[in-house]
Amino acid sequence: MSSSGDGDDFTRGVEDGLRLSKRIYFGKDRSVAPPKPLTPMEKATRSFYPASPMLYAVIFNPGIVDNPDVPSYQPHVHGRCDPPALIPLQMNRIQLQLECYLDTAFVTMTGSWRLHCVMASAASDCRLAIPMGGLQGSILGVEVELTRKSYKTQLVVMDEKGEAESAAKPEDGGFLKPHIFTLTIPQVDGGSNISVKVRWSQKLIYKDGDFTLDVPFSFPEYVTPAGKKLTKKEKIQLSVDVGLGTEVVCKTASHQMKEQKRVVGKLGFVYEKEVLTWSSSNFVFTYQVPTSNAFGGVLLQSPSSLTIDQKEFFSLFLFPGTDLSKKVIRKEVLFVVDISGSMKGRTIEVTKSAIIAALSKLDQGDSFNIMAFNDRTYLYSSTLELATEEASKKATDWIGMNFIPGGGTNMSLALSQAVEMLSGIKQSIPMIFFLTDGTVEDERQICEVMTKQLKNQGPELCPRIYTFGIGSFCNHYFLRMLAMIGRGHFEYAFDADSIVARMGMLFSRAASTVMMNIAIDGLDDLDALQVYPSVTLDLCSEGPLVVFGHYRGGFPDTLKVTGILADMSNFIIDLKVQRAKEIPVDKVLAKQQIEHYTSQAWFSQDKKLEEKVAKMSMQSGVVSEYTRMVLLETIQIQEKHASTSSGVKKGKKESIEIREKCEMIKVLQRLGIGFGNLVATIENMPPGYEPKLPDQAEMLVRTAGNCCVNLCGKCCCMCCIQACTSINDQCAILVTQIITGLAFLGCFACCELCCDGQ
Structure with missing residues (x-):
């Protein structure tokens, strides 16, 4: 998974790309104006992460940005963009094919974009970004078509020498966010059309008897092609098969659908429309099985x-069904929260908010308690307390005073005490919510102990264990196995920003237990x-x-x-x-099978089961811990062959033969969630921390770049040092020395980028 720093570079790159795109001249009859500069308020509220399939030009050299059809002969600019600017490409075509089976949807997106912002004599990388609906989906494959060249992804088993690790770069491809997959297409010629086909799976949302499909389909206005107002076609093909011999009826649809098929358990719809601007809302479709019973x-x-x-x-x-969903079950809830040293900073603050939010959702009649743990355990109360408003307020105060990160991580002690505390409950369901950001050496032993403890509970309802992992240093497969042993569910958040929402989803699911x-x-x-x-x-x-x-x-x-x-x-x-x-x-069930088998393989340390998972992964296209995604390039090569005609010799003729050459050109970063990082846990590294020691040149460039960005709000280069009146003399001297000594490396350099509006 990509680090948060890569995400920051992405959003900053898109913001800079939108400013840089003002260099592109479309002629007097253009219908699409260049993106307007964002106000400070818009910057604070607007996200530059994609809400739909997007393609971006990766611009290191701003001098190549121009209309490939109508050159504008703009003044030459010096320097490079670091991080690169990302200019959203104009989209010419988009189509979705959606197949819903049981609780899963398979999405095939085909679209066409044009590299409209790079001069015809130049080339640039293009970065594809695919936001998949929800976090329970899986990328299944990408295919890209260019003139005489094509690319596709494939899963392979790599050797264990680690050679691929050093070759893989975050910008080549991977998960920008847990639900956003990116892939870089190398060196596309300016003015080229790029055809893309992407396949992924995602879970349907099921609640109160309704199935809901939500697919990213909200495009910003600046991806509409410039020029005369020509209509464009967007199309969505949808099929539904419940597969259980039951009726199914459509409830709501965000786009105007035309029914094509209706038989028992199956529906078919199509949306096809000529538009001037692309869809500005996600495709949302809700249907249900019209029965109140399970x-x-x-x-x-x-x-x-x-x-x-x-x-x-x-x-x-x-x-x-809807009847069972209406019945509320009484809960005895114990929150067990890791407060070791690695939880410091924003992580512990949002974790506090997540626990307090869960407390507020307890029903009348529910009981709760809170346990914090590091090397020791700390209890809010010696017994479970009724979830009254007064008790929740006291618990909130206790959390504020006791959730202070420090010390190590003793999971075994905390879990054993938690199970013991919730033993012997008969008339309500006992639930343990276990939150951690680390991994420990005795995880397999913990699973064995928990299995024995829960089996010895007798006829009563044994405690359910719901696990929540924070960051990539915790062992997600240990937490998944622990949840399965405790008849609960596992959830995770890779960054602090998503902890409250993801924890809320886990608690909501647990609270909705009906059987x-x-x-x-x-x-x-x-x-x-x-x-x-x-x-x-x-x-x-x-x-x-x-x-x-x-x-x-x-x-x-x-x-x-x-x-x-x-x-x-x-x-x-x-x-x-x-x-x-x-x-x-x-x-x-491919993704679910792979996750279950991987947990079993980790627990049993079974190499044959690991090999089975790898084979299933390559066959289904679902990523796993034992496979890597690679990018294959196929090039059409023209070869000339001399030939002589039969009969009377009239000289040699040349025949042209086109053959294809296919080779692997990139190994992407690991797409799995990993088995934790024991060293990082022992050293109390916070989630997402990646130690890196930059060299002196990089430190100078970053220092100067940060200085100028903070002062100018943009970037600096040789041609704008004198133009930016807000830059001070010391910074100007420093930047001049760096540019001279490091051959114009550093921040990006484009007067329009730097001095926009000044």
Whole structure:
């Protein structure tokens, strides 16, 4: 995952790119004015992260920025942009193909952009940015077409020598944010058209019986091609297949959809429109299964010749329906929060806000307690307290006084005490919310101890463990395994800004539990049975219960699912078993399978299971910890061959043969979330910290650049030192010395960029 610094460079690059794009002259009849300078208020509230698929020109040398069709012969500029400016490219075509199966959507985006901002005699890299809906999706592949050249991504297994690590650069590609994938296309000629096809998967939002698909489709006005007002076509093709033999009805759509297909369990729609400007809102589509009762089914799938595991595959889906969703369950909640030294700064402050926000969402009748831990544990109260307004206020004060980062990370002690505190509860559901930003040496032992402790609870409801990871130094697969052992769920936040929202989602999902202690009857007679997850989780109103596995033998016609409802009554439902004829169940569950198998491989240290995950990853296109994404380049090469005609000799003729040459040109950064960083945890490094020692030249350039940016609000170069009246003499002398000594390296240099409005 990319660091926050890379994200800062991205947003600053887009802001500078919008200013730099004013150099482009489109002629007197242009219909699109250049982007206006942003006011300080707009800069504070506007995000430069993409809200739709976008392509940017990566500009190091501002001198190449010009209209490739109508050169404007602007004055030469000196210097380089550092970080590079990112000019949003104009988009000529966009189309979405959406396929919804069960709780997952597969998105195929095809679009065309033009490198309209680089002179025809020059070339620049182009950076693709794809915001995927939600954080539970997965990038599945990218294809790019240029004249006589094409690129595509592919997953491969790399050796363990670490050679790829040093070759991978953040700017080449990876996740800018957990939901924004980027990829750099090298050296595109000015004026070229760039065709892009991107595939990704994302989870549907399920709540109160409604399925909602939300796909990024909100384009800024400056990607509309300049020139005469010509209509452009945007198209969205949508298909829905619930796959459980139930009816499905459309509720709402953000764009005007035309129905093409309606049969039992299936819908088909198309949106096609001629527009002057591109869509300014996401595509949002909501549908439901018109039943108030819980519903679901079991789908069977035989292995193909390419499938890794040649046993039969089954998947069970159970949705709660609207009736179960209305029943509120009483909760006994214990927040267990890491306050070790690495949590210092903004991380602990937003963690405080996240816990206080969760306290405010407790219902009347719920009880709570708070435990902070580092080397020791610190309790808010010796017993659970009712969630009254007065108790919440006291807890908020206690958090402010006791959430002070310092010391090490003793997870085992905290978890054991937490499980012991919530043991023996019968009439409500006990929940532990465990938050940490680090990893420890005894994580496998912790999982074994927790398994034994929870099994010894007897007939009562054993404590549910919900885990929350902060940053990349914690072991996400340990936390995922711990949550599975505790029948809970795992969530994470890679930066401090998303902790409150992501923690809120985890708490909301836990609070929506409608059925507990779920058991599946009817699988005992199957051979070679493997079921995942090994412990059946609770059913929530904000998502289905999903169980999958492999088997041999004859599968029964129905499976019986039993559980305990919110009012402690028993629940039984029979689920019909059917063959998955039109639903690609293996694709729908590929990401979930890979995550479960990876957790198991980490816990058991099973190399064969790691190899299985790697093969599944390459086959499905879903990234894993054991595969790397690479960029392949295919070039069309023209070769001339001499030939002589038959019969009377009339001299030699030349024939032109076109052949393709394909090679791997880049290895991208690791796209997995990793197994934690023990050294960083021991040294109490805060999340996202990446130590780097710049050389003296880099320090001088950064110092000068920061100085000038702070004073001018822009950048500096030789041609604008005298022009910027707000720069002081000492800074001007320093910048002059640096530019002379370092051959114009440093900040970017373009008078229009530097002195805009001055």
